[in-house]
Amino acid sequence: MRAVRLSVVTAAATVAALTAVTGCAEKSDGKGDGAVQVIAKDDSCEVSRTKIPAGHVEIAVENKGSKVTEVYVLFPDDRIVTERENIGPGTKAKITAEVKSGTYEIACKPGMKGKGIRQTVEVTGGKAAERSPEMDKAVAGYRTYVQAQADETLPKVKVFTDAVAAGDIEAAKKAYADSRIGWERTEPVAESFGDIDPKVDVREDGLEDGQKWTGWHRLEKALWQDKKLGAEEKALAPLLYKDLADWQKRVGRAEITPTSMANGAKELLDEVATGKVTGEEERYSHTDLVDFKANVEGAEKSYELLKPIASKNDAALTATLDKQFAALDTLLDKYRADKASYEFTSYDKVGKADRKELSDAVNALAEPLSRLAAAVTK
Amino acid sequence: MRSGAGETSGEKDSAPSRRALLGWGGAGLALGAVAAGGAVAAVRSDGSSEPAADSGAAVPFHGVHQAGIATAVQDRLHFAAFDVTTKDRAELIALLKEWTRAAERMTAGQAVGDGAYGGPAEAPPDDTGEALGLKPSRLTLTIGFGPSLFAADRFGLQDSRPEALVDLPKFPGDNLDATRSGGDLCVQACADDPQVAVHAVRNLARIGMGRASVRWSQLGFGKTSSTTPDAQTPRNMMGFKDGTRNIAGTDDAALTKHVWVGPKDDGGWMTGGSYLVARRIRMHIETWDRTPLQEQEDIFGRDKGEGAPVGRPKERDEPFLKAMLPTAHVRLAHPDTNGGASILRRGYSFTDGTDGLGRLDAGLFFLAYQRDVRKGFIPVQRSLAANDALNEYIQHVGSAVFAVPPGVRDKDDWWGRALFS
Numbered sequence: 001m002r003a004v005r006l007s008v009v010t011a012a013a014t015v016a017a018l019t020a021v022t023g024c025a026e027k028s029d030g031k032g033d034g035a036v037q038v039i040a041k042d043d044s045c046e047v048s049r050t051k052i053p054a055g056h057v058e059i060a061v062e063n064k065g066s067k068v069t070e071v072y073v074l075f076p077d078d079r080i081v082t083e084r085e086n087i088g089p090g091t092k093a094k095i096t097a098e099v100k101s102g103t104y105e106i107a108c109k110p111g112m113k114g115k116g117i118r119q120t121v122e123v124t125g126g127k128a129a130e131r132s133p134e135m136d137k138a139v140a141g142y143r144t145y146v147q148a149q150a151d152e153t154l155p156k157v158k159v160f161t162d163a164v165a166a167g168d169i170e171a172a173k174k175a176y177a178d179s180r181i182g183w184e185r186t187e188p189v190a191e192s193f194g195d196i197d198p199k200v201d202v203r204e205d206g207l208e209d210g211q212k213w214t215g216w217h218r219l220e221k222a223l224w225q226d227k228k229l230g231a232e233e234k235a236l237a238p239l240l241y242k243d244l245a246d247w248q249k250r251v252g253r254a255e256i257t258p259t260s261m262a263n264g265a266k267e268l269l270d271e272v273a274t275g276k277v278t279g280e281e282e283r284y285s286h287t288d289l290v291d292f293k294a295n296v297e298g299a300e301k302s303y304e305l306l307k308p309i310a311s312k313n314d315a316a317l318t319a320t321l322d323k324q325f326a327a328l329d330t331l332l333d334k335y336r337a338d339k340a341s342y343e344f345t346s347y348d349k350v351g352k353a354d355r356k357e358l359s360d361a362v363n364a365l366a367e368p369l370s371r372l373a374a375a376v377t378k
Numbered sequence: 379m380r381s382g383a384g385e386t387s388g389e390k391d392s393a394p395s396r397r398a399l400l401g402w403g404g405a406g407l408a409l410g411a412v413a414a415g416g417a418v419a420a421v422r423s424d425g426s427s428e429p430a431a432d433s434g435a436a437v438p439f440h441g442v443h444q445a446g447i448a449t450a451v452q453d454r455l456h457f458a459a460f461d462v463t464t465k466d467r468a469e470l471i472a473l474l475k476e477w478t479r480a481a482e483r484m485t486a487g488q489a490v491g492d493g494a495y496g497g498p499a500e501a502p503p504d505d506t507g508e509a510l511g512l513k514p515s516r517l518t519l520t521i522g523f524g525p526s527l528f529a530a531d532r533f534g535l536q537d538s539r540p541e542a543l544v545d546l547p548k549f550p551g552d553n554l555d556a557t558r559s560g561g562d563l564c565v566q567a568c569a570d571d572p573q574v575a576v577h578a579v580r581n582l583a584r585i586g587m588g589r590a591s592v593r594w595s596q597l598g599f600g601k602t603s604s605t606t607p608d609a610q611t612p613r614n615m616m617g618f619k620d621g622t623r624n625i626a627g628t629d630d631a632a633l634t635k636h637v638w639v640g641p642k643d644d645g646g647w648m649t650g651g652s653y654l655v656a657r658r659i660r661m662h663i664e665t666w667d668r669t670p671l672q673e674q675e676d677i678f679g680r681d682k683g684e685g686a687p688v689g690r691p692k693e694r695d696e697p698f699l700k701a702m703l704p705t706a707h708v709r710l711a712h713p714d715t716n717g718g719a720s721i722l723r724r725g726y727s728f729t730d731g732t733d734g735l736g737r738l739d740a741g742l743f744f745l746a747y748q749r750d751v752r753k754g755f756i757p758v759q760r761s762l763a764a765n766d767a768l769n770e771y772i773q774h775v776g777s778a779v780f781a782v783p784p785g786v787r788d789k790d791d792w793w794g795r796a797l798f799s
Contacts, residue, residue, distance in 0.1 A: 320588070367584065374498040
């Protein structure tokens with residue numbers, strides 16, 4: 001992932017039909033019928049109603065404080081339903097979300113820091129978006145996949161973290177890329193837990209002031225660049241395992257919808273386009289193509305599950321997607337001798353022209369993939 | 379549009395206004411080079427000279443010729459060369475049709491497809507949106523086909539490659555960067571607002587994904603004083619007036635003779651088209667700025683202030699070539715020195731920041747249209763490359779040549795139909 005902030009934005013996509021109103025939102029009077037009014041000040045967060053009917057909810061925020069603020073709608077376990085950042089003093093903003101019945105919290109964060117000033121709200125009624133049986137099937141299939149990825153990944157993580165803890169550099173290097181595949185396949189879901197991703201998958205340039213650098217990339221740097229494992233690194237290994245065990249435990253409860261699956265597939269390609277194709281993600285180990293392949297596989301899984309729905313609504317789109325997935329897979333196979341293995345060419349050995357070819361293939365797939373959510377919900 | 383290219387205002391015999399000269403002064407490095415015809419382009423038929431740019435008007439997209447060639451030169455450029463990544467001829471044709479429809483809309487000041495907002499919330503909008511609310515800004519989009527598109531193993535076009543679409547020879551002093559050269563397709567976007575030009579190329583690139591990918595692109599700026607009626611001939615990055623005389627967009631005789639491909643040339647499908655040479659010409663700005671004034675003026679063959687040719691008082695006086703040094707740029711580029719070779723220039727200055735050594739990465743993005751490259755750019759550049767005193771201060775670092783097909787006739791026509799039919 002690029003930065004901590006990204007995980008917050010990504011999380012927003014995991015709730016059905018949830019759209020932050022952007023652009024001219026500030027111009028609205030914020031007094032739409034039925035909108036929940038939030039008055040944000042430096043020391044308060046006034047919510048006009050604490051009982052809200054389920055379904056499409058509009059939140060009209062007005063920042064009457066002196067600091068820039070952000071407003072969140074949160075699940076009870078702190079996962080993000082939706083959020084809007086950078087609401088300047090004296091400005092208004094609108095947030096929309098699709099919520100089911102249950103208990104939520106609305107949080108204002110004056111200065112965009114800390115846990116925020118919170119207010120509990122109850123959502124009642126059954127007006128949440130109707131879902132067809134085939135959509136339920138797709139969601140159930142994806143939920144199973146996500147859980148299986150986590151379950152299969154944990155032992156591989158153990159091999160890696162045990163090697164690090166034992167100070168065995170060569171064994172750790174060998175186990176590194178493999179330990180990440182399941183995570184990379186399901187990254188948008190993992191990132192929807194805003195707290196896990198920054199602990200396990202943050203890169204040095206993604207750290208916030210005062211944030212301690214932990215996780216895979218911290219160890220990657222130690223292994224490939226510093227070429228030594230000190231006491232501190234050895235201590236980080238069990239922590240990584242613990243954080244990922246937490247992921248395994250919680251991933252099954254993630255909020256998954258057909259829209260979040262479709263957008264998640266696109267986001268996986270976006271991850272490739274911004275982080276892997278440039279070689280930034282695995283800048284020390286150069287195992288970018290392993291992540292690349294895993295991201296594509298995860299996107300392909302989402303797509304395969306949604307295809308029965310999407311092909312009915314937009315057959316031309318699914319024909320294009322079939323073709324572009326196949327083309328990208330074929331291209332990636334050029335970089336591994338054995339199709340059953342995840343031993344890919346080290347990315348520092350992939351020349352400029354070949355990186356351009358990979359980038360073109362990602363764009364060729366990601367552009368039509370960005371229309372999958374619309375085809376699913378049509 | 380109220381003034382400019384398409385109109386023949388019947389004012390050909392009147393004295394050209396400064397604005398008019400400006401309009402046709404596409405900055406060519408064949409700089410003061412004299413071309414046929416007086417420039418009387420951008421004069422309104424009522425004789426006033428309100429700059430066309432002020433109107434923000436739309437240039438008609440449909441016509442016998444593509445807009446963006448004889449059209450009065452706009453302020454800004456975004457030029458992009460593409461590699462066609464699909465191997466499928468039908469996909470390439472579909473792309474050209476989609477590009478044509480998008481170009482029709484964007485040149486009229488409209489958003490692509492269903493627009494930048496108001497569509498389904500779950501899908502990205504068809505249009506990227508950064509040109510919303512901006513005027514058409516005289517946007518023109520001009521397409522070209524590179525020699526590589528006609529290769530034998532690609533789209534079955536090998537027999538249609540025009541003879542005039544030659545691969546350029548290597549000129550002495552060339553230092554060409556492959557990543558800034560060539561391309562199967564090119565799109566020249568010219569507009570008075572840079573955001574409008576960038577928006578157009580960005581949207582076409584997006585539509586092309588999976589079928590065509592951007593190989594290289596260049597942003598250009600040209601004139602800085604075009605909105606005032608008494609604007610001057612633009613100056614290039616070396617500080618000299620550039621494009622004092624060029625083929626005028628209203629001079630039908632010169633266009634027919636030197637720019638448009640005729641029905642008897644090249645087997646038909648290019649009739650009404652033209653050939654484009656694009657060269658990225660880097661200027662050694664810092665050493666140029668240390669060059670004495672007299673030497674600078676001798677190199678060009680014109681003075682720096684007025685822009686007058688050597689021995690003459692006024693910018694637009696007929697140059698007396700023999701008064702110039704044999705190595706003077708204007709002398710070597712002049713049609714009389716090159717067997718009458720004449721080209722329509724519409725290049726732009728560029729500045730792409732600095733080069734890591736603190737030197738300005740700047741120069742001229744040279745664009746020249748002609749009926750036959752073998753009779754236009756090649757002889758002129760041969761003459762310049764061998765002898766031009768300016769060569770000490772410039773280097774050609776990018777190069778491409780394209781066959782620019784005739785115009786899109788109507789709503790059913792598309793870019794390249796004659797080639798693919």
